[in-house]
Amino acid sequence: HVQLVESGGGSVLGGGSLRLSCAAFGYTYRVVCMAWFCQAPGKEREGVASISSDGSTSYALSVKGRFTISKDNARNTLYLQMNSLKPEDTAMYYCAARTSRSGRPLFAPDYRYWDQGTQVTVS
Secondary structure, three states: EEEEEEEOOOOEOOOOOEEEEEEEEEOOHHOEEEEEEEEEEOOEEEEEEEEEEOOOOOOOOOOOOOEEEEEEEEOOOOOOOEEEOOOHOEEEEEEEEEEOOOOHHHHHHHHOOOOEEEEEEEE
C-alpha cells in the first residue's frame, strides 16, 4: 500500500501563489504516476496535473502556464506550485498515486491511492 499525506493550501487573493506538498509512504517504489486533482462543490473531481516515474508531465488546459508539478524522488514528495491563482481555482485539492502502468494521466478512476485533501480558496 501507499499512504499519502498532503500539506499546504489555504486562502489567497487572486493573482497570488500557493504550494501544495504530498509526501508518500509505504511501497513508494511501486508508484508509476502521481497527480493532483481538484473538486469544487457540486462538481466532479478533475485532473490538474500529473507526473510519471520517467518525469513526463500532463496538465489540464485551465492551469497550463500557471501551475507546475514536480517531485523530489529522494524525499518521495510531490509538489504543486500554483501561481497566478484565480477564484475559479477554488476547490479541494487531492494528491493521488497509482501503481498500475495502464491508466490515463488525469483520469481520477485510474488512481488507487488518495490523500485526505486540502482546501484552496482564492478570493
